[in-house]
Every structure is written in C-alpha cells, then in structure tokens.
Amino acid sequence: MNEFWVFGYGSLMWNPGFPFHERISARAHGYRRALCVRSWYHRGSEAEPGLVLGLDHGGSCHGVAFQVAAEDWPETLAYLRERELVTQVYKERRLRLTLADGRLVQALTYVVDRQHKQYAGALTVAEAIDIVRRANGHSGPNDAYVLNTVQHLRSMGIRDKWLEGVANGL
Incomplete structure (x- = not known):
C-alpha cells in the first residue's frame, strides 16, 4: 500500500487545510525552519516585503507529519501546490x-529555493525585526x-530560539 505523507514546519502544522487520518510529531534532518522567504503577497508586497518561514538547508527541523488517505491525495496535492507555490519560491x-x-517515512514538503529572488538568506535577529515590523x-x-507562529510552536512544545528572539523584539 502506498502511504502519502505531508511534512509541515510552519502554519501547515496547525492549519493544514486538508483531510488527514494521522497527525504525528516528526523530524526532518538536513533542513531547518528559517524566516528566510521575502513575502510579496501574504505578509508583504514587492515594494515592502515581509518575511515568512521556509525550510532551508542545515540542521534539523521538528514539525508535524500528516498521513493522507490515498483517495484524498490528488485533491490534497492540488491544494498544497496552490497554497505553497504562489511565486515558486x-x-x-x-x-x-x-x-x-x-x-521512517517519505513525506512531501516545500523547501526554499535559494536561487529564487525572494530568498532572504541568513538574517540577523535585528534585521528580521526591522523587516517584520514594517511589512503588511x-x-x-x-x-x-x-x-x-511562535505561540503555536510553543503550544506544541517546539522551541525556536532565533524566531523567539525576533518575536521578543517586536
């Protein structure tokens, strides 16, 4: 039997938007949660970009895995592509x-494209605070x-000290 899994590391963890029959904590190795995507739509504009989470190379990321039933997979995949691939970042x-x-499972997820013009790279906490304060x-x-995001992560027992540093400075 084919298993269909989705890995969430940001808002997908608490707002998946698709049906699933199992939800379980999971860890992805070789990637980390990072506030590294310049948001031109949801949390900013091209003129005044905001920052949203991406799954970037390095470290590991504690998130949530969702198992999706085979009959729900085509609709779930279409939904995720519409949600996550708005600007192809x-x-x-x-x-x-x-x-x-x-x-151990294989899961679909969305990793930031470091070559994309919306990739913000490694920012300091102060740089991130300045961007986040201005963007809408x-x-x-x-x-x-x-x-x-920080509130939800904490409620799930996930600590992200860098992201918490940004939140504390807002």
Missing part, C-alpha cells in the same frame, strides 16, 4: 522523516504572523 520535495514513534500583506501584518 519553494521547491516540492520528498524528504525522509523520523516520526515520534520511530517510524493580503493575509495581514507580518508581526502578527511571527507572533502567532
């Missing part, structure tokens, strides 16, 4: 995950996104 990838119960997009102010 992410690349669709399948990564090996270690689930909280020890199982179709989905609302950028500071609300960062504060909401």
Whole structure:
C-alpha cells in the first residue's frame, strides 16, 4: 500500500487545510525552519516585503507529519501546490522523516529555493525585526504572523530560539 505523507514546519502544522487520518510529531534532518522567504503577497508586497518561514538547508527541523488517505491525495496535492507555490519560491520535495514513534517515512514538503529572488538568506535577529515590523500583506501584518507562529510552536512544545528572539523584539 502506498502511504502519502505531508511534512509541515510552519502554519501547515496547525492549519493544514486538508483531510488527514494521522497527525504525528516528526523530524526532518538536513533542513531547518528559517524566516528566510521575502513575502510579496501574504505578509508583504514587492515594494515592502515581509518575511515568512521556509525550510532551508542545515540542521534539523521538528514539525508535524500528516498521513493522507490515498483517495484524498490528488485533491490534497492540488491544494498544497496552490497554497505553497504562489511565486515558486519553494521547491516540492520528498524528504525522509523520523516520526515520534520511530517510524521512517517519505513525506512531501516545500523547501526554499535559494536561487529564487525572494530568498532572504541568513538574517540577523535585528534585521528580521526591522523587516517584520514594517511589512503588511493580503493575509495581514507580518508581526502578527511571527507572533502567532511562535505561540503555536510553543503550544506544541517546539522551541525556536532565533524566531523567539525576533518575536521578543517586536
């Protein structure tokens, strides 16, 4: 039987938007959660970009894996592509995950494209705070996104000291 898994590392963890029949903590190795994508739509504009999360190279990332039923997979995949590939700043990838119960699975996820013009690279906490404070997009102010993300991560037992540093400076 084919298994269909999706890995969430940001808002997808608490707002997946698709049906699933299993949700479990998971870790992706070789990638880390980073506020490294210049948002031109949801949390900023091209003139005043905001910052949103991306899965970037290096380290490991604690997130959530969702198992999707085979009959729901085509609709789920279409939904995720519409949600995540708005400006093509992410690349669709399948990564090996270690689930909280020890199982190893392959999951679909979205990794930032470091060659894309929206890739912000490594920013200092002060640089990120300055960008986040000023930005506002179709989905609302950028500071609300960062504060909401940190709150949700904490409620799930996930600590991200760098992102928390940004939130504390807002």
